Amino acid sequence: MYISPMLLQKSSEAFSDDTYLSELKLDGIRLTLYKSNGEVKLYTRHKNIVSNKFKELLTIDIPNGTVLDGEIIVTDSRGHPCFESMMERFQSNHSNHKIQYCVFDVLFYKNKNVMSRTLIERKMMLEEFLPQNDQIVLVKYLAGHGLEYFNLVKEQGLEGIVLKKASSIYRPKSRSYNWLKVINYQHDEVYLTGLRKNNFGVFLSFNDGSPAGIMEFMKPEDRKILYSEYKKYAIRETKDFIFLEPRLKGKVKYRNLTRKGYLRIPSFEHWIKN
Structure with missing residues:
Protein backbone atom coordinates (compact mmCIF):
# COMPACT_ATOMS: atom_id res chain seq x y z
CA MET A 1 0.00 0.00 0.00
CA TYR A 2 1.53 3.27 -1.14
CA ILE A 3 0.39 6.50 0.52
CA SER A 4 1.79 9.74 -0.84
CA PRO A 5 3.28 11.46 2.24
CA MET A 6 2.12 14.72 3.76
CA LEU A 7 4.57 17.51 2.91
CA LEU A 8 6.13 20.41 4.79
CA GLN A 9 5.46 24.09 4.16
CA LYS A 10 8.40 26.48 4.49
CA SER A 11 8.63 28.93 7.37
CA SER A 12 11.19 31.73 7.31
CA GLU A 13 11.62 31.67 11.07
CA ALA A 14 11.08 29.47 14.11
CA PHE A 15 8.59 30.26 16.85
CA SER A 16 7.56 28.91 20.24
CA ASP A 17 3.94 27.81 20.46
CA ASP A 18 2.72 25.06 22.79
CA THR A 19 0.13 23.94 20.22
CA TYR A 20 2.99 22.80 17.95
CA LEU A 21 5.40 19.87 18.36
CA SER A 22 9.07 20.55 17.61
CA GLU A 23 11.19 17.87 15.92
CA LEU A 24 14.66 17.75 14.42
CA LYS A 25 14.62 17.98 10.61
CA LEU A 26 16.46 14.89 9.42
CA ASP A 27 18.73 15.12 6.38
CA GLY A 28 17.97 11.87 4.59
CA ILE A 29 15.38 10.19 2.34
CA ARG A 30 11.66 10.14 3.12
CA LEU A 31 10.31 6.58 3.23
CA THR A 32 6.96 5.01 4.03
CA LEU A 33 6.99 1.43 5.27
CA TYR A 34 4.07 -0.99 4.76
CA LYS A 35 3.76 -4.47 6.26
CA SER A 36 1.18 -6.93 4.94
CA ASN A 37 1.03 -10.71 5.31
CA GLY A 38 4.49 -10.69 6.84
CA GLU A 39 6.03 -8.83 3.88
CA VAL A 40 7.53 -5.35 4.21
CA LYS A 41 7.63 -2.85 1.36
CA LEU A 42 9.48 0.47 1.42
CA TYR A 43 8.38 3.38 -0.78
CA THR A 44 10.04 6.70 -1.58
CA ARG A 45 7.80 9.77 -1.74
CA HIS A 46 7.76 9.32 -5.55
CA LYS A 47 6.30 5.78 -5.25
CA ASN A 48 9.51 3.92 -6.04
CA ILE A 49 9.79 0.57 -4.22
CA VAL A 50 13.22 0.34 -2.59
CA SER A 51 12.74 -2.59 -0.22
CA ASN A 52 15.78 -4.50 -1.52
CA LYS A 53 18.08 -1.55 -0.79
CA PHE A 54 17.38 -1.66 2.95
CA LYS A 55 17.01 -5.34 3.79
CA GLU A 56 17.78 -4.74 7.49
CA LEU A 57 14.30 -3.19 7.81
CA LEU A 58 12.38 -6.08 6.25
CA THR A 59 12.14 -8.03 9.50
CA ILE A 60 10.60 -5.19 11.50
CA ASP A 61 8.32 -6.55 14.23
CA ILE A 62 5.10 -4.60 13.72
CA PRO A 63 1.54 -5.83 13.09
CA ASN A 64 0.37 -6.62 9.57
CA GLY A 65 -1.63 -3.81 8.02
CA THR A 66 0.62 -1.10 9.46
CA VAL A 67 2.00 1.89 7.49
CA LEU A 68 4.77 4.03 8.95
CA ASP A 69 6.17 7.37 7.79
CA GLY A 70 9.74 8.41 8.47
CA GLU A 71 13.17 9.41 7.23
CA ILE A 72 16.04 7.04 6.54
CA ILE A 73 19.45 8.48 7.44
CA VAL A 74 23.15 7.72 7.74
CA THR A 75 25.03 9.50 10.52
CA ASP A 76 28.59 10.81 10.53
CA SER A 77 31.24 10.49 13.25
CA ARG A 78 29.45 13.18 15.32
CA GLY A 79 26.11 11.40 15.10
CA HIS A 80 24.75 14.02 12.69
CA PRO A 81 22.75 12.98 9.61
CA CYS A 82 24.97 13.01 6.49
CA PHE A 83 23.07 13.30 3.20
CA GLU A 84 26.08 12.43 1.04
CA SER A 85 26.64 9.19 2.91
CA MET A 86 22.93 8.45 2.70
CA MET A 87 23.03 8.84 -1.08
CA GLU A 88 26.11 6.61 -1.30
CA ARG A 89 24.20 3.91 0.54
CA PHE A 90 21.08 4.46 -1.58
CA GLN A 91 22.92 4.30 -4.90
CA SER A 92 25.28 1.39 -4.25
CA ASN A 93 24.66 -2.15 -3.07
CA HIS A 94 28.31 -2.30 -2.01
CA SER A 95 28.12 0.59 0.48
CA ASN A 96 28.67 -0.43 4.10
CA HIS A 97 27.06 2.69 5.62
CA LYS A 98 24.71 1.76 8.46
CA ILE A 99 21.23 3.21 8.18
CA GLN A 100 18.62 4.29 10.69
CA TYR A 101 14.92 4.49 9.92
CA CYS A 102 13.64 7.42 11.99
CA VAL A 103 9.88 7.00 12.37
CA PHE A 104 7.71 10.02 13.12
CA ASP A 105 4.18 8.94 12.14
CA VAL A 106 1.78 6.02 11.71
CA LEU A 107 -0.91 6.10 8.99
CA PHE A 108 -2.47 2.64 9.27
CA TYR A 109 -2.40 0.28 12.24
CA LYS A 110 -3.67 -3.31 11.96
CA ASN A 111 -5.44 -2.37 8.70
CA LYS A 112 -7.21 0.56 10.35
CA ASN A 113 -6.78 4.05 8.90
CA VAL A 114 -5.59 6.31 11.74
CA MET A 115 -4.79 9.41 9.64
CA SER A 116 -7.87 11.23 10.95
CA ARG A 117 -6.56 11.00 14.52
CA THR A 118 -4.56 13.93 15.83
CA LEU A 119 -0.80 13.95 15.48
CA ILE A 120 -0.24 13.66 19.22
CA GLU A 121 -2.53 10.62 19.34
CA ARG A 122 -0.61 8.99 16.49
CA LYS A 123 2.67 9.74 18.29
CA MET A 124 1.36 8.03 21.41
CA MET A 125 0.36 5.00 19.34
CA LEU A 126 3.89 4.73 17.96
CA GLU A 127 5.33 4.79 21.46
CA GLU A 128 3.22 1.77 22.35
CA PHE A 129 4.05 -0.61 19.49
CA LEU A 130 7.16 0.51 17.58
CA PRO A 131 10.22 -1.67 18.31
CA GLN A 132 13.46 0.29 18.63
CA ASN A 133 16.97 -0.91 17.90
CA ASP A 134 20.09 0.17 15.99
CA GLN A 135 18.13 0.42 12.72
CA ILE A 136 14.75 1.73 13.91
CA VAL A 137 14.40 4.92 15.95
CA LEU A 138 11.34 6.76 17.21
CA VAL A 139 11.74 10.48 16.47
CA LYS A 140 11.66 12.54 19.65
CA TYR A 141 9.66 15.74 19.96
CA LEU A 142 9.01 18.66 22.28
CA ALA A 143 5.75 20.46 22.96
CA GLY A 144 6.48 24.06 21.96
CA HIS A 145 9.96 25.55 22.50
CA GLY A 146 10.47 25.84 18.72
CA LEU A 147 12.61 28.97 18.85
CA GLU A 148 14.85 27.63 21.60
CA TYR A 149 15.20 24.29 19.81
CA PHE A 150 16.07 26.00 16.52
CA ASN A 151 18.80 28.04 18.21
CA LEU A 152 20.27 24.84 19.63
CA VAL A 153 20.14 23.20 16.19
CA LYS A 154 22.00 26.19 14.71
CA GLU A 155 24.72 25.88 17.34
CA GLN A 156 25.14 22.21 16.42
CA GLY A 157 25.25 22.93 12.68
CA LEU A 158 22.23 20.70 11.93
CA GLU A 159 19.80 21.14 9.04
CA GLY A 160 16.84 22.66 10.86
CA ILE A 161 13.64 21.80 12.68
CA VAL A 162 10.06 20.78 11.90
CA LEU A 163 7.07 22.35 13.65
CA LYS A 164 3.83 20.33 13.53
CA LYS A 165 0.45 21.25 14.92
CA ALA A 166 -0.27 18.71 17.67
CA SER A 167 -3.95 18.59 16.68
CA SER A 168 -3.29 18.10 12.94
CA ILE A 169 -4.62 15.15 10.99
CA TYR A 170 -2.54 13.47 8.27
CA ARG A 171 -3.36 14.73 4.76
CA PRO A 172 -1.57 12.66 2.08
CA LYS A 173 0.06 14.49 -0.84
CA SER A 174 -0.75 17.90 0.65
CA ARG A 175 1.47 20.72 1.88
CA SER A 176 0.05 22.38 4.97
CA TYR A 177 0.90 25.23 7.33
CA ASN A 178 0.12 22.72 10.08
CA TRP A 179 3.48 21.13 9.19
CA LEU A 180 6.34 23.61 8.83
CA LYS A 181 10.06 23.30 8.14
CA VAL A 182 12.58 25.88 9.29
CA ILE A 183 15.94 25.45 7.55
CA ASN A 184 19.20 26.47 9.18
CA TYR A 185 20.60 28.19 6.10
Whole structure:
Protein backbone atom coordinates (compact mmCIF):
# COMPACT_ATOMS: atom_id res chain seq x y z
CA MET A 1 0.00 0.00 0.00
CA TYR A 2 1.53 3.27 -1.14
CA ILE A 3 0.39 6.50 0.52
CA SER A 4 1.79 9.74 -0.84
CA PRO A 5 3.28 11.46 2.24
CA MET A 6 2.12 14.72 3.76
CA LEU A 7 4.57 17.51 2.91
CA LEU A 8 6.13 20.41 4.79
CA GLN A 9 5.46 24.09 4.16
CA LYS A 10 8.40 26.48 4.49
CA SER A 11 8.63 28.93 7.37
CA SER A 12 11.19 31.73 7.31
CA GLU A 13 11.62 31.67 11.07
CA ALA A 14 11.08 29.47 14.11
CA PHE A 15 8.59 30.26 16.85
CA SER A 16 7.56 28.91 20.24
CA ASP A 17 3.94 27.81 20.46
CA ASP A 18 2.72 25.06 22.79
CA THR A 19 0.13 23.94 20.22
CA TYR A 20 2.99 22.80 17.95
CA LEU A 21 5.40 19.87 18.36
CA SER A 22 9.07 20.55 17.61
CA GLU A 23 11.19 17.87 15.92
CA LEU A 24 14.66 17.75 14.42
CA LYS A 25 14.62 17.98 10.61
CA LEU A 26 16.46 14.89 9.42
CA ASP A 27 18.73 15.12 6.38
CA GLY A 28 17.97 11.87 4.59
CA ILE A 29 15.38 10.19 2.34
CA ARG A 30 11.66 10.14 3.12
CA LEU A 31 10.31 6.58 3.23
CA THR A 32 6.96 5.01 4.03
CA LEU A 33 6.99 1.43 5.27
CA TYR A 34 4.07 -0.99 4.76
CA LYS A 35 3.76 -4.47 6.26
CA SER A 36 1.18 -6.93 4.94
CA ASN A 37 1.03 -10.71 5.31
CA GLY A 38 4.49 -10.69 6.84
CA GLU A 39 6.03 -8.83 3.88
CA VAL A 40 7.53 -5.35 4.21
CA LYS A 41 7.63 -2.85 1.36
CA LEU A 42 9.48 0.47 1.42
CA TYR A 43 8.38 3.38 -0.78
CA THR A 44 10.04 6.70 -1.58
CA ARG A 45 7.80 9.77 -1.74
CA HIS A 46 7.76 9.32 -5.55
CA LYS A 47 6.30 5.78 -5.25
CA ASN A 48 9.51 3.92 -6.04
CA ILE A 49 9.79 0.57 -4.22
CA VAL A 50 13.22 0.34 -2.59
CA SER A 51 12.74 -2.59 -0.22
CA ASN A 52 15.78 -4.50 -1.52
CA LYS A 53 18.08 -1.55 -0.79
CA PHE A 54 17.38 -1.66 2.95
CA LYS A 55 17.01 -5.34 3.79
CA GLU A 56 17.78 -4.74 7.49
CA LEU A 57 14.30 -3.19 7.81
CA LEU A 58 12.38 -6.08 6.25
CA THR A 59 12.14 -8.03 9.50
CA ILE A 60 10.60 -5.19 11.50
CA ASP A 61 8.32 -6.55 14.23
CA ILE A 62 5.10 -4.60 13.72
CA PRO A 63 1.54 -5.83 13.09
CA ASN A 64 0.37 -6.62 9.57
CA GLY A 65 -1.63 -3.81 8.02
CA THR A 66 0.62 -1.10 9.46
CA VAL A 67 2.00 1.89 7.49
CA LEU A 68 4.77 4.03 8.95
CA ASP A 69 6.17 7.37 7.79
CA GLY A 70 9.74 8.41 8.47
CA GLU A 71 13.17 9.41 7.23
CA ILE A 72 16.04 7.04 6.54
CA ILE A 73 19.45 8.48 7.44
CA VAL A 74 23.15 7.72 7.74
CA THR A 75 25.03 9.50 10.52
CA ASP A 76 28.59 10.81 10.53
CA SER A 77 31.24 10.49 13.25
CA ARG A 78 29.45 13.18 15.32
CA GLY A 79 26.11 11.40 15.10
CA HIS A 80 24.75 14.02 12.69
CA PRO A 81 22.75 12.98 9.61
CA CYS A 82 24.97 13.01 6.49
CA PHE A 83 23.07 13.30 3.20
CA GLU A 84 26.08 12.43 1.04
CA SER A 85 26.64 9.19 2.91
CA MET A 86 22.93 8.45 2.70
CA MET A 87 23.03 8.84 -1.08
CA GLU A 88 26.11 6.61 -1.30
CA ARG A 89 24.20 3.91 0.54
CA PHE A 90 21.08 4.46 -1.58
CA GLN A 91 22.92 4.30 -4.90
CA SER A 92 25.28 1.39 -4.25
CA ASN A 93 24.66 -2.15 -3.07
CA HIS A 94 28.31 -2.30 -2.01
CA SER A 95 28.12 0.59 0.48
CA ASN A 96 28.67 -0.43 4.10
CA HIS A 97 27.06 2.69 5.62
CA LYS A 98 24.71 1.76 8.46
CA ILE A 99 21.23 3.21 8.18
CA GLN A 100 18.62 4.29 10.69
CA TYR A 101 14.92 4.49 9.92
CA CYS A 102 13.64 7.42 11.99
CA VAL A 103 9.88 7.00 12.37
CA PHE A 104 7.71 10.02 13.12
CA ASP A 105 4.18 8.94 12.14
CA VAL A 106 1.78 6.02 11.71
CA LEU A 107 -0.91 6.10 8.99
CA PHE A 108 -2.47 2.64 9.27
CA TYR A 109 -2.40 0.28 12.24
CA LYS A 110 -3.67 -3.31 11.96
CA ASN A 111 -5.44 -2.37 8.70
CA LYS A 112 -7.21 0.56 10.35
CA ASN A 113 -6.78 4.05 8.90
CA VAL A 114 -5.59 6.31 11.74
CA MET A 115 -4.79 9.41 9.64
CA SER A 116 -7.87 11.23 10.95
CA ARG A 117 -6.56 11.00 14.52
CA THR A 118 -4.56 13.93 15.83
CA LEU A 119 -0.80 13.95 15.48
CA ILE A 120 -0.24 13.66 19.22
CA GLU A 121 -2.53 10.62 19.34
CA ARG A 122 -0.61 8.99 16.49
CA LYS A 123 2.67 9.74 18.29
CA MET A 124 1.36 8.03 21.41
CA MET A 125 0.36 5.00 19.34
CA LEU A 126 3.89 4.73 17.96
CA GLU A 127 5.33 4.79 21.46
CA GLU A 128 3.22 1.77 22.35
CA PHE A 129 4.05 -0.61 19.49
CA LEU A 130 7.16 0.51 17.58
CA PRO A 131 10.22 -1.67 18.31
CA GLN A 132 13.46 0.29 18.63
CA ASN A 133 16.97 -0.91 17.90
CA ASP A 134 20.09 0.17 15.99
CA GLN A 135 18.13 0.42 12.72
CA ILE A 136 14.75 1.73 13.91
CA VAL A 137 14.40 4.92 15.95
CA LEU A 138 11.34 6.76 17.21
CA VAL A 139 11.74 10.48 16.47
CA LYS A 140 11.66 12.54 19.65
CA TYR A 141 9.66 15.74 19.96
CA LEU A 142 9.01 18.66 22.28
CA ALA A 143 5.75 20.46 22.96
CA GLY A 144 6.48 24.06 21.96
CA HIS A 145 9.96 25.55 22.50
CA GLY A 146 10.47 25.84 18.72
CA LEU A 147 12.61 28.97 18.85
CA GLU A 148 14.85 27.63 21.60
CA TYR A 149 15.20 24.29 19.81
CA PHE A 150 16.07 26.00 16.52
CA ASN A 151 18.80 28.04 18.21
CA LEU A 152 20.27 24.84 19.63
CA VAL A 153 20.14 23.20 16.19
CA LYS A 154 22.00 26.19 14.71
CA GLU A 155 24.72 25.88 17.34
CA GLN A 156 25.14 22.21 16.42
CA GLY A 157 25.25 22.93 12.68
CA LEU A 158 22.23 20.70 11.93
CA GLU A 159 19.80 21.14 9.04
CA GLY A 160 16.84 22.66 10.86
CA ILE A 161 13.64 21.80 12.68
CA VAL A 162 10.06 20.78 11.90
CA LEU A 163 7.07 22.35 13.65
CA LYS A 164 3.83 20.33 13.53
CA LYS A 165 0.45 21.25 14.92
CA ALA A 166 -0.27 18.71 17.67
CA SER A 167 -3.95 18.59 16.68
CA SER A 168 -3.29 18.10 12.94
CA ILE A 169 -4.62 15.15 10.99
CA TYR A 170 -2.54 13.47 8.27
CA ARG A 171 -3.36 14.73 4.76
CA PRO A 172 -1.57 12.66 2.08
CA LYS A 173 0.06 14.49 -0.84
CA SER A 174 -0.75 17.90 0.65
CA ARG A 175 1.47 20.72 1.88
CA SER A 176 0.05 22.38 4.97
CA TYR A 177 0.90 25.23 7.33
CA ASN A 178 0.12 22.72 10.08
CA TRP A 179 3.48 21.13 9.19
CA LEU A 180 6.34 23.61 8.83
CA LYS A 181 10.06 23.30 8.14
CA VAL A 182 12.58 25.88 9.29
CA ILE A 183 15.94 25.45 7.55
CA ASN A 184 19.20 26.47 9.18
CA TYR A 185 20.60 28.19 6.10
CA GLN A 186 24.22 29.26 5.87
CA HIS A 187 25.21 32.40 3.93
CA ASP A 188 28.28 33.43 1.95
CA GLU A 189 29.51 35.89 -0.66
CA VAL A 190 30.63 34.32 -3.93
CA TYR A 191 31.65 35.19 -7.47
CA LEU A 192 29.61 34.04 -10.46
CA THR A 193 32.26 32.59 -12.76
CA GLY A 194 30.42 30.67 -15.47
CA LEU A 195 27.14 29.72 -17.11
CA ARG A 196 25.74 26.42 -18.27
CA LYS A 197 24.19 26.83 -21.72
CA ASN A 198 21.43 24.22 -21.68
CA ASN A 199 19.84 23.69 -18.27
CA PHE A 200 20.26 26.84 -16.19
CA GLY A 201 23.23 26.70 -13.87
CA VAL A 202 25.83 29.19 -12.62
CA PHE A 203 29.39 28.28 -11.61
CA LEU A 204 30.36 29.80 -8.28
CA SER A 205 33.74 30.57 -6.72
CA PHE A 206 34.74 31.61 -3.22
CA ASN A 207 36.64 34.84 -2.63
CA ASP A 208 39.94 32.94 -2.70
CA GLY A 209 39.17 31.63 -6.20
CA SER A 210 38.38 28.04 -5.20
CA PRO A 211 35.27 26.49 -6.78
CA ALA A 212 32.06 26.69 -4.75
CA GLY A 213 29.80 24.51 -6.91
CA ILE A 214 26.87 25.15 -9.25
CA MET A 215 23.80 27.23 -8.43
CA GLU A 216 20.44 26.43 -10.06
CA PHE A 217 18.10 28.65 -8.01
CA MET A 218 17.87 32.30 -9.00
CA LYS A 219 14.87 34.64 -9.17
CA PRO A 220 13.79 35.76 -12.68
CA GLU A 221 14.71 39.40 -11.99
CA ASP A 222 18.23 38.39 -10.92
CA ARG A 223 18.62 36.11 -13.95
CA LYS A 224 17.68 39.09 -16.13
CA ILE A 225 20.49 41.14 -14.58
CA LEU A 226 22.92 38.25 -15.02
CA TYR A 227 22.10 37.83 -18.72
CA SER A 228 22.42 41.57 -19.30
CA GLU A 229 25.88 41.71 -17.68
CA TYR A 230 27.74 38.45 -18.25
CA LYS A 231 28.99 39.22 -21.79
CA LYS A 232 31.21 41.97 -20.39
CA TYR A 233 33.18 39.37 -18.45
CA ALA A 234 33.15 36.34 -20.77
CA ILE A 235 36.70 34.97 -21.22
CA ARG A 236 36.17 31.53 -22.74
CA GLU A 237 33.39 29.46 -24.25
CA THR A 238 32.84 25.78 -25.04
CA LYS A 239 29.93 23.87 -26.52
CA ASP A 240 28.20 23.66 -23.13
CA PHE A 241 29.67 26.42 -20.94
CA ILE A 242 30.62 30.10 -20.83
CA PHE A 243 33.39 31.04 -18.39
CA LEU A 244 33.55 34.49 -16.76
CA GLU A 245 36.05 36.68 -14.99
CA PRO A 246 35.37 36.77 -11.25
CA ARG A 247 33.73 40.19 -11.34
CA LEU A 248 30.02 39.52 -10.75
CA LYS A 249 29.45 39.01 -7.03
CA GLY A 250 26.46 38.01 -4.96
CA LYS A 251 25.27 36.63 -1.66
CA VAL A 252 23.86 33.10 -1.55
CA LYS A 253 22.24 30.88 1.03
CA TYR A 254 22.89 27.13 1.20
CA ARG A 255 22.32 24.07 3.38
CA ASN A 256 25.91 23.12 4.24
CA LEU A 257 29.27 22.37 2.65
CA THR A 258 29.74 19.03 0.89
CA ARG A 259 32.76 16.87 1.64
CA LYS A 260 34.44 18.42 -1.43
CA GLY A 261 33.88 21.87 0.02
CA TYR A 262 31.08 22.91 -2.37
CA LEU A 263 27.91 24.75 -1.37
CA ARG A 264 24.97 22.36 -1.09
CA ILE A 265 21.82 23.60 -2.85
CA PRO A 266 22.92 27.25 -3.14
CA SER A 267 20.24 29.84 -3.83
CA PHE A 268 20.87 33.44 -4.91
CA GLU A 269 19.87 36.18 -2.48
CA HIS A 270 21.13 39.50 -3.85
CA TRP A 271 23.86 41.21 -5.84
CA ILE A 272 26.93 42.78 -4.21
CA LYS A 273 28.60 45.79 -5.76
CA ASN A 274 32.37 45.52 -6.04
